[in-house]
Amino acid sequence: MKKKASLKTIAKNLGLSPGTVSRALNGKAKAYRISDETVDAIKKHAEEIGYSPNLIAKGLQASRTFTIGLMIPDIANPFFAIMAKNIEKAASKANFSIILVDAEEDTDKEKRQVQNMIGRKVDGIIAAPVGTAFDHFLEIEKQKIPLLFVDRYFTDSTIPYITSDNFQGSYDAIKLFLDNGHTKIALIKGDETAETVRERTKGYRQALEENGISVEEKWETGNEFSMENGYLSTKELLNLPNPPTAIFALNNLIGFGVLQAIKEMGLTIPADISLIIFDDEPFLSLLSPSITAVKQDSEKIGEIAVAFILEKIDNEGCELSPVIVPTEIILRESVKKI
């Protein structure tokens, strides 16, 4: 009743060889024409002694671990949590397990964990990279481990990615403001070295330009995907001599900050200021008034990511091209008609 419950144990107890037991337990009885009695006896005994195959040993010899590394900058962010949920779901359906890393928005931790993943011989890696450094990711490619970016990505590498239609989502949001008569529209951005931020910013600018509205420099502000940035930027914007009538928050955290600032200043949405947030959250519908948002389909991003990575694991040669997942405007009550 010790830690002993290996193939060998079963073999010895039954007077068989490990090979036979292995074959019987892996449904290869037919192929090797092992007698039904033997198979039954083996299965029965395995059950009895609580045998559970050692996936580590299996992995060692197959050089396949049925494991996918998942690197997320912040699992407490609902956007990533929902994505992670769908990734785990799809992966486990294919009998793969997820090794989760929360990089804590820290490139150093990310680097260390990339090494860790490589050492653990994961079969593939799905990562939402933290920052703009990606040398460590090239190492993954060098090791021939399938790699895929989600959400965040780099255009100056050939690593495939799956992301939202950041440009269009942003464009649509601004268009909504414009259609409601707004012309003084502010943007609170994240770190512009991120491609997603650049794309979203592009959408903002293009929508304005197409409608003959020149972009007021003061209204394009912010520098970080954080609540604090949203909060401070909002206060600044609304204290401007010529304040905007509408704010577009470039992600959920910034949006929270905006909401906090507005609440604190005693202003009301949309009477005093209109708001759209990039990233939908269930609770945005519970606010009074509810907040219009650009919803990223993180479920779908997660699903596609797993399908992709499995494809790449099976098919060493296969080249994948980036996938852009459409966003959707969730119309609520935070945009005032002027």
Place this chain on the structure above:
Amino acid sequence: MKKKASLKTIAKNLGLSPGTVSRALNGKAKAYRISDETVDAIKKHAEEIGYSPNLIAKGLQASRTFTIGLMIPDIANPFFAIMAKNIEKAASKANFSIILVDAEEDTDKEKRQVQNMIGRKVDGIIAAPVGTAFDHFLEIEKQKIPLLFVDRYFTDSTIPYITSDNFQGSYDAIKLFLDNGHTKIALIKGDETAETVRERTKGYRQALEENGISVEEKWETGNEFSMENGYLSTKELLNLPNPPTAIFALNNLIGFGVLQAIKEMGLTIPADISLIIFDDEPFLSLLSPSITAVKQDSEKIGEIAVAFILEKIDNEGCELSPVIVPTEIILRESVKKI
């Protein structure tokens, strides 16, 4: 430049033996008095060919994988997401990796994944169990794998757990209502087979009884930790001939449902109805009015959990007793003074 980058490769290329290379790379050069030149040469070459030790092989031979299984019923629930974040953080600090399972509130998946964890020879398992079935967890103990429950737990097993002070948190919330003059206080519960729900319910009842208020049967309702339950129960409660003046929602999801129902019915908090939610969420402070909540310290639960499981991994014999983590009332604006 193929998949070859093992100890053996290095050994061969350098005309050494795998043993020496292993020792050099694991800082045992001193102990074995390997010459500095050799060590340098080895390290240099390892770097060159992009060698990365195979943790799988290491694990096989050490029968230790530096891996902790984490089983969560729903990673998209912020309460669990935050806990998971802190668990990953603490684990990675100790050079352990997390294998994440989202049980999707499905006992069958949980069972399957328990087997999977066992097969993967994780060094320990931290689980927030889905339901009331726990036979499959006993299997883990039988395999001598350290096991620990967080949040949810079973009193009729000896498996240690770390959870919030569910009784006290609930008691405090009701006390707050009472202190504000409420006597008609409703409770919307989750599934009562869960120990956490029972404890929270106990806190509710005891606070009322101690204050000479008899518990109105109609006001104790609900049967599930879900938004829908919160929504439907609220509608029922508020349509009662003699409706309560205060609602206590027994978890965050129920709370969301309550908020939705109240919003839909055009009522306002706290003028028409007072509310406290068990589980704090950042956004509760952004609502107008902000919502008073019982905050569970999921950060601390996560941290303690990892410390515990590591202790148990190191110290096979060690017996751990349950830990109850205090809760905290976050006072906001959702309780009316009568």
Place this chain on the structure above:
DNA sequence: CTGAAAGCGCTAACAC
């Protein structure tokens, strides 16, 4: 129908 043996990559015990 089943057994024996090699080997996945690594470490540790034992040599010299």
Place this chain on the structure above:
DNA sequence: GTGTTAGCGCTTTCAG
């Protein structure tokens, strides 16, 4: 100072 060997638990030829 370094090499050799055995073995972790499994699968997979190759032999019967």
